Amino acid sequence: xxxxxxxxxxxxxxxxxxxxxxxxxxxxxxxxxxxxxxxxxxxxxxxxxxxxxxxxxxxxxxxxxxxxxxxxxxxxxxxxxxxxxxxxxxxxxxxxxxxxxxxxxxxxxxxxxxxxxxxxxxxxxxxxxxxxxxxxxxxxxxxxxxxxxxxxxxxxxxxxxxxxxxxxxxxxxxxxxxxxxxxxxxxxxxxxxxxxxxxxxxxxxxxxxxxxxxxxxxxxxxxxxxxxxxxxxxxxxxxxxxxxxxxxxxxxxxxxxxxxxxxxxxxxxxxxxxxxxxxxxxxxxxxxxxxxxxxxxxxxxxxxxxxxxxxxxxxxxxxxxxxxxxxxxxxxxxxxxxxxxxxxxxxxxxxxxxxxxxxxxxxxxxxxxxxxxxxxxxxxxxxxxxxxxxxxxxxxxxxxxxxxxxxxxxxxxxxxxxxxxxxxxxxxxxxxxxxxxxxxxxxxxxxxxxxxxxxxxxxxxxxxxxxxxxxxxxxxxxxxxxxxxxxxxxxxxxxxxxxxxxxxxxxxxxxxxxxxxxxxxxxxxxxxxxxxxxxxxxxxxxxxxxxxxxxxxxxxxxxxxxxxxxxxxxxxxxxxxxxxxxxxxxxxxxxxxxxxxxxxxxxxxxxxxxxxxxxxxxxxxxxxxxxxxxxxxxxxxxxxxxxxxxxxxxxxxxxxxxxxxxxxxxxxxxxxxxxxxxxxxxxxxxxxxx
Numbered sequence: 001x002x003x004x005x006x007x008x009x010x011x012x013x014x015x016x017x018x019x020x021x022x023x024x025x026x027x028x029x030x031x032x033x034x035x036x037x038x039x040x041x042x043x044x045x046x047x048x049x050x051x052x053x054x055x056x057x058x059x060x061x062x063x064x065x066x067x068x069x070x071x072x073x074x075x076x077x078x079x080x081x082x083x084x085x086x087x088x089x090x091x092x093x094x095x096x097x098x099x100x101x102x103x104x105x106x107x108x109x110x111x112x113x114x115x116x117x118x119x120x121x122x123x124x125x126x127x128x129x130x131x132x133x134x135x136x137x138x139x140x141x142x143x144x145x146x147x148x149x150x151x152x153x154x155x156x157x158x159x160x161x162x163x164x165x166x167x168x169x170x171x172x173x174x175x176x177x178x179x180x181x182x183x184x185x186x187x188x189x190x191x192x193x194x195x196x197x198x199x200x201x202x203x204x205x206x207x208x209x210x211x212x213x214x215x216x217x218x219x220x221x222x223x224x225x226x227x228x229x230x231x232x233x234x235x236x237x238x239x240x241x242x243x244x245x246x247x248x249x250x251x252x253x254x255x256x257x258x259x260x261x262x263x264x265x266x267x268x269x270x271x272x273x274x275x276x277x278x279x280x281x282x283x284x285x286x287x288x289x290x291x292x293x294x295x296x297x298x299x300x301x302x303x304x305x306x307x308x309x310x311x312x313x314x315x316x317x318x319x320x321x322x323x324x325x326x327x328x329x330x331x332x333x334x335x336x337x338x339x340x341x342x343x344x345x346x347x348x349x350x351x352x353x354x355x356x357x358x359x360x361x362x363x364x365x366x367x368x369x370x371x372x373x374x375x376x377x378x379x380x381x382x383x384x385x386x387x388x389x390x391x392x393x394x395x396x397x398x399x400x401x402x403x404x405x406x407x408x409x410x411x412x413x414x415x416x417x418x419x420x421x422x423x424x425x426x427x428x429x430x431x432x433x434x435x436x437x438x439x440x441x442x443x444x445x446x447x448x449x450x451x452x453x454x455x456x457x458x459x460x461x462x463x464x465x466x467x468x469x470x471x472x473x474x475x476x477x478x479x480x481x482x483x484x485x486x487x488x489x490x491x492x493x494x495x496x497x498x499x500x501x502x503x504x505x506x507x508x509x510x511x512x513x514x515x516x517x518x519x520x521x522x523x524x525x526x527x528x529x530x531x532x533x534x535x536x537x538x539x540x541x542x543x544x545x546x547x548x549x550x551x552x553x554x555x556x557x558x559x560x561x562x563x564x565x566x567x568x569x570x571x572x573x574x575x576x577x578x579x580x581x582x583x584x585x586x587x588x589x590x591x592x593x594x595x596x597x598x599x600x601x602x603x604x605x606x607x608x609x610x611x612x613x614x615x616x617x618x619x620x621x622x623x624x625x626x627x628x629x630x631x632x633x634x635x636x637x638x639x640x641x642x643x644x645x646x647x648x649x650x651x652x653x654x655x656x657x658x659x660x661x662x663x664x665x666x667x668x669x670x671x672x673x674x675x676x677x678x679x680x681x682x683x684x685x686x687x688x689x690x
């Protein structure tokens with residue numbers, strides 16, 4: 001028996017981007033472990049990825065091209081050859097492109113975060129074709145935009161420093177489920193005497209293990225920050241020297257937050273005024289003592305109408321108290337902009353023959369149902385889906401499903417499994433998993449460039465995304481040399497090798513080692529140097545004013561809440577959020593039976609008072625509904641959900657639910673204040689016994 005250990009990287013949409021060691025015996029991957037030498041992974045994997053081999057060798061893995069033989073959505077296919085599949089796709093794309101190539105749309109997101117198998121050859125293909133562009137907004141664009149207005153780029157505290165903080169605010173996230181390696185650092189900080197405070201409408205697994213939990217109403221985080229700022233300024237819990245040297249707009253900010261008393265803040269947030277006072281004093285006093293205070297902000301809180309503003313407000317806090325002076329102080333939303341990614345080389349936007357329209361992936365339900373018009377452009381006639389499962393994950397799912405069910409829509413899906421989206425495809429193409437192809441990764445939760453080596457040969461007739469788009473490019477007659485580049489050649493272009501941050505990046509060296517840390521300072525803004533137009537942390541942003549936004553921190557109420565929309569609230573009086581279930585990652589891993597069995601079935605957590613008012617008992621099947629749709633789940637009566645809130649941990653494939661529906665039946669396609677992001681957690685519903 002021949003045994004080898006192959007260095008790889010977890011490809012999934014998670015800030016941890018773990019370094020993997022794959023044990024291969026006679027060409028078969030027998031074990032997936034975390035690399036103990038990688039400082040952030042430290043040999044530890046989440047339950048999901050530790051079972052990655054089970055997913056790769058899953059009995060329902062797609063291994064051959066297939067053509068639809070039933071109605072869309074039925075999931076009935078017959079096996080065909082690669083030649084036949086490519087011939088059908090090429091014929092249809094050429095025919096549509098001859099009229100208007102912008103009637104063709106790619107739809108992809110973070111099924112893999114790899115820079116090669118994600119958007120390299122695929123992006124080149126669609127650019128050359130002249131297809132519509134996709135605005136990939138579904139996760140983090142609102143918060144990212146708000147953060148950049150304030151800080152200048154998605155740069156923040158190194159996760160490896162958090163264990164040295166004395167106070168950590170975990171805001172809008174559940175890292176036990178979705179950021180395990182940050183949670184390990186936070187636990188170490190706790191053992192060293194740090195205080196952990198969770199700010200989340202739901203008492204998650206993480207919140208239960210923190211010293212304190214504050215539960216504002218969904219969509220009110222921006223108001224909570226304004227109240228904190230009021231107390232910090234009123235009680236002089238500030239770093240005046242840092243403010244004077246490294247910020248802009250403090251006097252205007254001071255005037256703005258004067259009206260946000262703790263009492264007003266508490267009324268908006270649905271909490272007690274003393275919670276606002278105590279949180280601000282804890283944060284300001286700890287920093288005033290010279291101790292590092294850190295904030296880990298996650299994406300949940302930005303999936304509401306004012307989500308970008310909420311992140312923008314929170315990003316102001318470290319500069320007010322001088323937290324950036326410490327390597328273990330400051331804030332982390334994402335480390336994405338720390339990486340010198342060479343997207344122009346990877347994606348080749350210069351190949352576009354003309355300016356192309358852009359379709360927002362968060363409004364795909366509406367857009368698939370639109371006819372041609374001067375404002376919209378051509379009707380979408382072809383959709384190529386890869387690295388995504390929109391029928392399950394896109395908002396306002398009834399419209400999404402109707403769009404995908406159009407008989408005149410030609411749909412191709414590249415997949416590992418027959419997802420809800422694949423059930424609606426005309427052609428399904430089998431794609432390789434991370435164990436079967438080469439890739440290179442940046443991250444958004446730590447500061448390491450990561451390599452993925454292919455551990456095993458592709459199973460069946462599966463092909464990497466890159467190879468599929470190479471074959472399509474060849475058949476379409478695209479003869480640019482970039483379509484012949486190998487995956488290794490593409491990976492070698494991923495980062496700007498001369499950039500000091502990459503320490504002269506070399507792909508061959510990275511492949512051998514598996515990971516390499518960027519050359520960035522431990523405390524990036526200790527002496528200012530923010531990548532904003534002013535070079536300072538911008539409490540007042542002239543760019544925001546130019547872009548049509550309030551230039552100061554403010555509060556934007558949810559689209560749907562009892563307070564902001566009382567008429568709607570009379571019919572649908574409960575707010576609903578649908579954060580990730582611990583054993584799933586978005587819709588990935590739902591089909592792995594061992595993980596699905598652990599998760600059980602779709603549940604809805606309800607506060608006892610809300611359940612009693614509706615005659616609902618623990619374990620009762622309930623129908624959750626609003627003006628957009630409905631779904632069925634089993635009630636869990638618990639005070640983990642604050643009163644007035646229901647929580648449906650997600651996101652289930654529809655085919656694994658009792659009624660063929662999931663939480664996105666009731667979510668909205670309305671967008672965030674900035675970044676054009678989705679408002680998944682800005683939802684009012686009613687609940688009744690099913």
